[in-house]
Every structure is written in C-alpha cells, then in structure tokens.
Amino acid sequence: MFAIFLLAACGEPGGRPPQTLPAGEWLTFEGTWTAAGTRRTLRLGPNDRAAIFDLTGSVLLTGAQRPAVGFRAEAIGFSESRTGMQGRCVWTDERGDMVYSELKGQAVGSGNHIVGTFVGGTGRYAGVTGDFSFQWQYVVDTEDGAVSGRVVDLKGRARFGQATTTSPAGGAGG
Amino acid sequence: MNAAPANFRKLGKQALSVVLVLGIWFSPIPAGLTSEAWHLFAVFAGAIFSVIVNAFPLLTASVLAVGAVVLTGTVDPAKAFAGFANSSVLLVVVAFLVANAVVKSGLGRRISLLVVSAFGRSTLGLAYSIFFTDALIAPAFPSNTARGGVLYPIILSLAQNAGSRPEDAETRRMGGYLMFCGMASLSVSSALWLTATSANPIGVSLAAQSGMKITFGTWLLASSVPALATILLLPLILSRLFPPGVNDTPDAPAVARKELHSMGPLTRDEWIVAVTFGVMVTGWVMADSLRLSLTAVAFAGLGVLLATNVLTLDDINLQGSTLVTFLWLAVLFALSGQLNELGFMGYVGERLTALLGGLAWPVAYVVLLVLYVLMHYMFVSQAAQVLALFGVFLDVAVRAGVPVSLMTFALLFASSYFSTITPQAGSQNVIFVGSNYLTQGELYWLGLLTTGFCLLVFLVLGTPWLLFVAR
Numbered sequence: 001m002f003a004i005f006l007l008a009a010c011g012e013p014g015g016r017p018p019q020t021l022p023a024g025e026w027l028t029f030e031g032t033w034t035a036a037g038t039r040r041t042l043r044l045g046p047n048d049r050a051a052i053f054d055l056t057g058s059v060l061l062t063g064a065q066r067p068a069v070g071f072r073a074e075a076i077g078f079s080e081s082r083t084g085m086q087g088r089c090v091w092t093d094e095r096g097d098m099v100y101s102e103l104k105g106q107a108v109g110s111g112n113h114i115v116g117t118f119v120g121g122t123g124r125y126a127g128v129t130g131d132f133s134f135q136w137q138y139v140v141d142t143e144d145g146a147v148s149g150r151v152v153d154l155k156g157r158a159r160f161g162q163a164t165t166t167s168p169a170g171g172a173g174g
Numbered sequence: 175m176n177a178a179p180a181n182f183r184k185l186g187k188q189a190l191s192v193v194l195v196l197g198i199w200f201s202p203i204p205a206g207l208t209s210e211a212w213h214l215f216a217v218f219a220g221a222i223f224s225v226i227v228n229a230f231p232l233l234t235a236s237v238l239a240v241g242a243v244v245l246t247g248t249v250d251p252a253k254a255f256a257g258f259a260n261s262s263v264l265l266v267v268v269a270f271l272v273a274n275a276v277v278k279s280g281l282g283r284r285i286s287l288l289v290v291s292a293f294g295r296s297t298l299g300l301a302y303s304i305f306f307t308d309a310l311i312a313p314a315f316p317s318n319t320a321r322g323g324v325l326y327p328i329i330l331s332l333a334q335n336a337g338s339r340p341e342d343a344e345t346r347r348m349g350g351y352l353m354f355c356g357m358a359s360l361s362v363s364s365a366l367w368l369t370a371t372s373a374n375p376i377g378v379s380l381a382a383q384s385g386m387k388i389t390f391g392t393w394l395l396a397s398s399v400p401a402l403a404t405i406l407l408l409p410l411i412l413s414r415l416f417p418p419g420v421n422d423t424p425d426a427p428a429v430a431r432k433e434l435h436s437m438g439p440l441t442r443d444e445w446i447v448a449v450t451f452g453v454m455v456t457g458w459v460m461a462d463s464l465r466l467s468l469t470a471v472a473f474a475g476l477g478v479l480l481a482t483n484v485l486t487l488d489d490i491n492l493q494g495s496t497l498v499t500f501l502w503l504a505v506l507f508a509l510s511g512q513l514n515e516l517g518f519m520g521y522v523g524e525r526l527t528a529l530l531g532g533l534a535w536p537v538a539y540v541v542l543l544v545l546y547v548l549m550h551y552m553f554v555s556q557a558a559q560v561l562a563l564f565g566v567f568l569d570v571a572v573r574a575g576v577p578v579s580l581m582t583f584a585l586l587f588a589s590s591y592f593s594t595i596t597p598q599a600g601s602q603n604v605i606f607v608g609s610n611y612l613t614q615g616e617l618y619w620l621g622l623l624t625t626g627f628c629l630l631v632f633l634v635l636g637t638p639w640l641l642f643v644a645r
Binding site for chain 2: 004005006032034035036037056057058059060061068069070071072073092093094096110137138140142146148150152
C-alpha cells in the first residue's frame with residue numbers, strides 16, 4: 001500500500017521540466033488544481049452571498065515548457081456572487097521557492113472563470129511575470145463549512161526575469 | 175518464558191518503523207510537493223505501518239506522530255490539535271459514554287434478550303439480525319456514526335449476556351465477531367441507501383458536475399443487488415474468517431424468554447434511558463430537517479443521563495478507554511486532514527490517475543476502483559476522501575472511456591464499503607474498536623479481507639447490474 005503512494009509520489013510522468021528557466025522567454029503550461037479548505041458565507045439577501053475562502057491543495061503542471069512539475073497552492077480571498085472575487089495565491093515548490101499571484105474573476109463556484117496574474121516570487125521564481133486562467137470544474141460545500149474544488153483546465157504563461165538553474169531531481173530532504 | 179525473543183521482535187518492528195519514517199523523510203522530496211507534505215506523509219505512513227506490524231498500539235503511534243510533526247514544524251499546532259474540537263470525534267466519545275448508560279441501566283440486556291429470543295438459535299442468526307436491523311434503520315440516519323451509537327450498546331449487551339468478555343481469550347471471539355459484524359454492517363448499509371451517511375450526498379453533488387442526476391430511488395436501484403448480496407453473504411464469510419467459537423445455541427431463545435420474564439417491568443433507570451435514547455435517535459434522524467448538530471444531541475442526552483444519576487461521575491471516571499480513543503482518533507483525524515490540506519492526497523490522486531493513460535476502459539475501471547479503495551488507508555474520514563479524490567478519479571475514468579454512470583456509482587459505493595479497511599477508516603468503527611474485543615492485528619486483517627470481499631462482490635455482481643440499470 002505504501003509502495004503505491006511512493007510510486008505515485010516519486011514517478012515523474014510527462015517528462016522533467018526544463019533544467020533552466022530561460023530569462024525573457026514566455027513559457028506556457030497547463031495543469032490541474034485540486035483544492036480543499038473552508039468557506040465562510042454571509043447571505044446578503046435571497047440572491048446574493050459574500051464569502052471569505054481559504055483553500056489549499058496541489059497544482060500539477062503539464063507541457064514541455066512547464067517551469068516545474070507542480071506546487072502546493074494556497075489561496076485566500078473574498079468572493080461575492082454579484083461582484084465576483086478577489087484573491088491572493090501562493091504556489092510553493094519542493095525547494096520552498098514561491099510564486100505569488102493575484103486572482104480575479106467570477107465568484108468561487110462550479111463552472112466559474114478565474115484569471116490569475118503572477119506578481120513575483122522567490123528563489124528561481126524571483127521576478128516572474130505572466131498570467132493564467134482556469135474554470136472551476138466543481139466547487140462543493142459541506143455542512144461544516146468545508147469546501148472542495150477542482151480545476152482541470154488551468155492554462156498560463158510565465159516569464160522569468162533572469163536565467164535560473166534548476167537541479168535535476170527534487171530538493172534535498174530534511 | 176519467551177519474553178526476551180518477543181521483546182526483541184517488538185524492538186525490531188519499532189526500529190523498522192522508525193527507519194521507514196526516516197527513510198521517507200530524508201529521501202528527495204518529489205517535485206511538486208512541499209517538504210511539509212512529504213515529511214507529514216513520512217510520519218503518517220510510519221505511524222500506520224507501526225500499528226499494522228504491531229510495533230506500537232494506535233495511541234502510542236498517534237501521540238508520537240503528532241509530537242514529531244509539531245516539534246519539527248511540519249504542521250502548525252493549531253491544525254495538528256484541531257481534531258480535539260472536531261464534532262465527529264466528539265460524537266464518537268459521547269456515544270461511548272451514552273452506550274455505557276444503556277448497558278448499566280439493564281435496558282441493553284433487555285433488548286439483547288429480545289433479540290436473542292427471536293434470532294438467538296445461532297451466533298450467525300444474531301449476526302444477521304444486526305445486519306438486517308441496521309439495513310432497515312439506515313435510510314433514516316444521515317450519520318453512520320450516530321447509527322453506530324445505537325447499535326453498539328445492543329451488540330455489547332448481546333456479547334456480555336452470552337458470557338463473552340474481552341479479557342477472556344476463549345469467550346472473547348464471539349463478542350469480537352459480533353463487534354466486527356456491527357462495523358461491517360454499517361459500511362454496507364451506508365452503500366445501500368443514499369441517506370445512510372453524510373458522505374453520500376457529497377458524492378452525489380460532485381457527480382452532478384459530471385451530469386449525473388442521482389435520486390434516492392436511482393441510488394437504491396443501483397445499490398440493491400450488490401449491497402443486498404453483500405449483506406446476505408458477509409455474516410457467513412466473517413464467521414469463517416473469524417470463527418466466533420460458539421455457533422449453535424438452540425436453547426438460547428427459550429432461556430432468553432425466561433430471563434426476560436424474570437426481569438419484570440422496566441426499572442426507573444431503564445425508562446429514563448429508553449426515553450432519552452428515543453429522543454436522541456429522533457434528534458439524529460431529524461437532524462438535517464431541524465438543523466440540529468448530531469453531537470449536541472448526544473451531549474444533551476448525556477447531560478440528562480448524568481443529571482438523573484443514571485450515569486454518575488464514578489461511571490465516567492472508569493471510562494479510561496474512552497480517553498484513549500479520543501486521543502488517537504483526534505490526532506489521526508487531524509493529521510489525515512492535514513495530508514489533504516497540504517496537497518499530498520490530491521497530488522497522489524492526480525499522479526496515480528496520470529499513470530493510467532492509454533488503458534482499455536474495463537482495465538482502467540478496475541484499477542481505478544482498487545486504487546481508490548486502497549487509498550483509504552491514509553484517510554480517517556469517508557467524506558474527506560470523497561471530497562479529495564472522488565472528482566479526480568471520476569474525471570480520469572470518464573476520459574479513459576469508462577461509462578460515467580458505472581464509475582460514479584462504483585466510486586460512491588466504494589466510499590462506504592471501504593470504511594472497514596482500517597479501524598480508523600470511519601469514525602463509526604471507533605465505537606466498536608473501543609470495546610477491546612478485537613486485537614489491533616485482527617482489526618486490520620479482518621478489515622482488509624472484508625473490504626476486499628466487498629470490492630469483489632461490487633465488481634462481479636455490481637458491474638453488470640450497473641451497466642444494466644444505470645445507463
């Protein structure tokens with residue numbers, strides 16, 4: 001059973017990302033985002049709801065130019081059925097290097113469209129610019145305020161300010 | 175006499191568990207995971223491994239794990255200890271204490287004598303009565319933990335009245351058999367009815383995103399053949415896997431009727447427990463429509479039993495095993511949730527499913543279902559796995575060409591019957607595990623075999639049935 005988890009975690013489908021992140025070039029990527037967290041909702045009349053949300057999960061990227069295999073994704077924000085959502089998002093890779101982004105779009109909900117803009121990062125993602133967009137395949141609430149969502153059509157592009165080198169394998173443990 | 179080799183073996187297993195933790199911890203972090211997620215997986219996997227190989231009891235493994243992940247900064251203390259305030263965990267604890275009142279007052283004995291007088295000609299008959307009773311009451315209970323709270327005191331009384339004691343190696347098998355039947359029954363009855371567990375409506379709402387509209391009736395039609403077949407076969411299979419020791423008791427019904435007669439009318443305490451329990455059950459059944467907290471209903475019931483002195487503080491003081499259960503369940507509940515929050519579960523789910531590209535749909539269907547069931551080793555809540563992985567697995571299956579209705583129902587049913595795979599796999603199990611009739615090793619072994627059997631029945635009988643009725 002543990003072997004299944006290890007195989008899944010350590011296998012590297014779709015090839016490795018480029019060893020260096022070229023400066024000034026647009027790199028395109030696609031991916032999925034599986035998110036779970038909490039959402040606190042305030043009703044503003046029969047047809048309007050405001051909510052603050054806090055989501056974490058896993059972003060996995062595909063495509064030959066993807067800058068990394070994947071990230072842990074954390075997002076917080078405010079969402080309103082009438083005016084849409086505003087959020088902030090941090091992607092963290094296996095080295096602890098981070099990518100920061102701002103999220104804007106329709107309220108967090110199934111089928112709704114969100115656009116993200118990269119606003120910077122740390123480590124090899126320092127100075128990153130670019131954008132991405134996605135549509136929630138589903139967002140489901142449970143009675144205790146837990147929320148779960150999934151994105152399957154994440155698409156975006158990123159440009160790095162200076163050439164940064166990535167080591168061939170994942171980061172060192174410990 | 176053989177204490178030294180046994181101690182040496184145990185020490186070896188403990189060392190092996192530590193080596194597993196350190197081996198995973200210090201291996202390169204897979205690309206796409208954070209160090210926190212990877213380290214938590216190392217500790218969680220090591221803890222579960224140590225319990226499975228009997229290196230440590232669940233409590234020891236759990237408290238070591240939570241200590242390690244908090245002290246190393248892997249998990250924030252507030253999140254690591256959040257399980258202690260989780261309503262499902264508290265419901266299990268309070269259900270334990272209330273069950274004590276049912277037994278102490280004599281009401282449990284009275285109900286068990288009634289059951290024995292009707293079904294007690296054999297231990298198998300008692301087991302079937304548990305399965306059938308549970309299957310009948312299940313659609314009215316939106317929580318299988320609450321249902322476990324109803325069944326447990328009756329099963330405990332059945333075991334005790336039959337002379338089965340957890341501390342007696344010879345007689346404990348009958349109690350152990352009945353306790354596991356209770357656990358297994360809850361898992362299958364939850365698959366039979368849409369409204370039998372809170373995880374089912376969550377799965378249905380996720381399935382709706384794939385265009386599947388599932389109603390109470392369509393669920394029942396789809397589940398009827400595999401679930402009823404499992405209910406008919408499982409007591410028999412379990413009696414082979416874990417022989418209860420006592421099989422035929424032809425005189426038991428007559429003796430039970432005689433004892434029932436000698437008990438006379440209900441005592442004051444029995445009346446109080448009966449009315450309190452009746453109100454609690456009504457509250458649990460109506461919880462959704464009346465917007466009641468299941469746990470608050472249980473607390474109110476416990477409060478009444480304490481206020482009326484049916485239960486005393488001395489009774490509560492004696493419930494040391496309840497504290498043990500509370501500690502390990504709260505810890506594992508929180509750590510398993512953190513594995514999900516840190517993105518590990520979603521990551522593994524996506525990775526596993528990505529490995530299946532290009533398979534013929536029948537192969538993809540079976541492999542995905544088996545993987546989905548096995549992944550429950552790392553979850554302490556059915557609903558949590560449905561939320562984390564149901565959509566991922568369904569999506570991949572549909573892309574592989576598996577008929578959407580087939581995969582939807584197969585995953586939904588699996589989300590119930592996989593709940594016996596480990597003692598902590600569903601909070602309803604924990605009530606029965608706390609009876610101490612079954613050893614840790616027996617629980618894991620029986621859990622694996624029972625889940626495997628359910629998977630087999632749902633695959634062999636359920637698949638053609640679903641292809642026939644749920645197109």
